[in-house]
Amino acid sequence: METPSRRFSLTRLLRENSSLQGLALVSPTAIYLLLFVVLPMVLIAGLSFLTRGSYGNIVYQVNYSNYARLLDPLYLRILVYSLGVGAATTVLTILIGYPLAYFIARAPARQRSLLLFLILLPFWTNFIIRIYAWIMILRTEGFLNTILLNLGVIQVPLNILYTPTAVLIGMVYEFLPFMVLPLYTSLEKIENAQLEAAADLGARPFRAFLRITLPLSVPGMIAGSILVFIPAMGMFVVPDLMGGAKTMLVGNLIRNQFLTARNWPFGAAAAMLLMILTLVFTLYYTRKAGFGEEVLI
Amino acid sequence: MSEKKPALWLRIFSFLAYAYIYLPILILIIFSFNTQKINVRWEGFTLHWYEVLFRDSNVLLATRNTLMIAFVSTLVATLIGTMAALALQRYRFPGYTVTESVLYIPVIIPEVVMGISLLVFFSLIKFTLGLTTITLSHIAFNIPFVTLVVRARLHGFDKSIEEASMDLGANEMTTFWRITLPTIMPGVLSGALLAFTLSLDDYVITYFTAGPGATTLPLRVFSMVRFAVTPEVNALSTLWVMTIFVVLLISQIVQRRQVQH
Numbered sequence: 001m002e003t004p005s006r007r008f009s010l011t012r013l014l015r016e017n018s019s020l021q022g023l024a025l026v027s028p029t030a031i032y033l034l035l036f037v038v039l040p041m042v043l044i045a046g047l048s049f050l051t052r053g054s055y056g057n058i059v060y061q062v063n064y065s066n067y068a069r070l071l072d073p074l075y076l077r078i079l080v081y082s083l084g085v086g087a088a089t090t091v092l093t094i095l096i097g098y099p100l101a102y103f104i105a106r107a108p109a110r111q112r113s114l115l116l117f118l119i120l121l122p123f124w125t126n127f128i129i130r131i132y133a134w135i136m137i138l139r140t141e142g143f144l145n146t147i148l149l150n151l152g153v154i155q156v157p158l159n160i161l162y163t164p165t166a167v168l169i170g171m172v173y174e175f176l177p178f179m180v181l182p183l184y185t186s187l188e189k190i191e192n193a194q195l196e197a198a199a200d201l202g203a204r205p206f207r208a209f210l211r212i213t214l215p216l217s218v219p220g221m222i223a224g225s226i227l228v229f230i231p232a233m234g235m236f237v238v239p240d241l242m243g244g245a246k247t248m249l250v251g252n253l254i255r256n257q258f259l260t261a262r263n264w265p266f267g268a269a270a271a272m273l274l275m276i277l278t279l280v281f282t283l284y285y286t287r288k289a290g291f292g293e294e295v296l297i
Numbered sequence: 298m299s300e301k302k303p304a305l306w307l308r309i310f311s312f313l314a315y316a317y318i319y320l321p322i323l324i325l326i327i328f329s330f331n332t333q334k335i336n337v338r339w340e341g342f343t344l345h346w347y348e349v350l351f352r353d354s355n356v357l358l359a360t361r362n363t364l365m366i367a368f369v370s371t372l373v374a375t376l377i378g379t380m381a382a383l384a385l386q387r388y389r390f391p392g393y394t395v396t397e398s399v400l401y402i403p404v405i406i407p408e409v410v411m412g413i414s415l416l417v418f419f420s421l422i423k424f425t426l427g428l429t430t431i432t433l434s435h436i437a438f439n440i441p442f443v444t445l446v447v448r449a450r451l452h453g454f455d456k457s458i459e460e461a462s463m464d465l466g467a468n469e470m471t472t473f474w475r476i477t478l479p480t481i482m483p484g485v486l487s488g489a490l491l492a493f494t495l496s497l498d499d500y501v502i503t504y505f506t507a508g509p510g511a512t513t514l515p516l517r518v519f520s521m522v523r524f525a526v527t528p529e530v531n532a533l534s535t536l537w538v539m540t541i542f543v544v545l546l547i548s549q550i551v552q553r554r555q556v557q558h
Binding site for chain 1: 307308310315317319325390405407408409411413421505514518523537
């Protein structure tokens with residue numbers, strides 16, 4: 001007789017207490033993410049302060065040298081190189097993506113969603129397939145060389161594949177939509193009246209662009225830069241497939257420490273470094289522009 | 298922004314940019330029908346590589362695994378991710394801000410970091426790597442995307458139709474099933490579609506959580522692509538790209554219809 005009445009009161013409690021309802025709805029997600037996202041991150045943080053044993057095992061001994069080792073010229077060079085590749089990728093995606101986003105934002109309203117959809121469409125397909133397409137084009141006996149040789153532009157095939165240039169081409173191709181989308185979002189918001197006001201006051205179109213459009217699109221540019229720069233530094237597949245073994249980014253370093261060199265504590269320290277960089281950039285952006293959800297999707 | 302016709306140079310630039318986006322895929326597709334094995338020069342039309350593909354048991358197994366992982370992870374992530382979106386949009390509860398920030402972690406952190414952290418986690422609890430660990434990991438990165446998409450949909454939700462339903466005597470459950478769920482359904486479906494394609498596409502996190510035995514299509518394609526360029530990969534890629542294009546086009550048409558009605 002006890003149980004039915006208790007169950008009754010529990011459902012009533014749930015019905016009347018809205019914060020309990022919210023908790024009940026959110027708890028599966030909260031517990032899942034706690035277990036499979038937060039806990040693994042905490043483990044990486046802890047692991048980065050432990051020591052590698054002589055067989056690649058982990059010795060539970062506190063050790064700060066993993067972080068000191070990141071400053072070793074060998075690894076410092078990888079870090080600087082990754083920052084460079086990340087920055088170059090970001091700048092190139094802005095140079096290509098800005099005019100493109102501007103073009104879409106100025107297109108007739110009916111066409112905009114179609115033009116945007118066409119940007120995104122290829123990027124819903126697998127990214128290794130997209131890299132493979134570029135390998136076909138860039139390799140020595142590939143599509144590009146065949147065309148250039150036949151046209152007589154070059155006499156000897158170009159060696160582009162397995163160079164840093166190839167890595168950049170692949171990276172820009174992969175990350176372009178992540179730049180176009182937030183840029184479009186901020187460009188589309190600009191009111192026509194603002195540009196007309198500038199024109200009425202005698203500003204030439206180019207001047208109006210510099211003084212109004214460009215400043216107002218800065219939030220989109222920053223959002224896009226974060227969405228491009230951070231994943232670019234952690235990328236290891238493009239360098240693997242298009243850069244030969246020569247190009248090492250932080251992503252490659254982390255992967256190698258976990259899977260080939262078997263120095264998990266050092267790999268964890270490198271991963272922590274990448275996470276800290278991510279946090280710093282994201283927090284900077286959140287302060288600057290506010291984190292819009294429409295920018296992320 | 299204005300609808301004034303864009304400058305000529307801008308139109309030419311954009312045309313070239315679209316060509317840059319689509320040309321590689323077009324070349325990929327064309328060369329899947331090439332008779333030449335080393336796939337350097339166009340020789341003639343054949344469907345031979347599609348035949349080879351359909352007899353490749355590794356590819357078939359990888360396809361089955363990939364679809365299974367994508368289905369299960371999408372189902373679970375859509376269910377609990379939608380619940381979380383409802384909770385975050387409509388209720389205030391202890392731990393609200395923390396949950397909100399934790400949801401952003403898988404969206405923001407580099408995939409390689411999430412991959413190794415799951416690898417460390419699974420090996421620490423001595424969970425053998427395989428299809429189960431891949432699926433568990435895919436659910437983890439899919440939940441936030443579903444929640445984000447559904448929340449965006451709930452954001453524009455007009456609460457007065459729910460109130461009207463209650464005023465007309467429907468209880469909370471009936472209102473949810475008859476009013477709330479049908480209204481947010483397009484959001485739930487696009488969240489599910491996003492989750493499904495993210496799962497199909499994922500290489501990095503799968504790579505770290507797969508272990509030696511399990512294989513998925515992206516893993517299989519990677520190992521095929523790494524050392525050789527063969528038309529079989531082109532055939533596989535063509536089928537993959539076509540499937541995704543058709544699914545996306547259908548979903549776009551369905552969404553347009555819903556907006557119109």
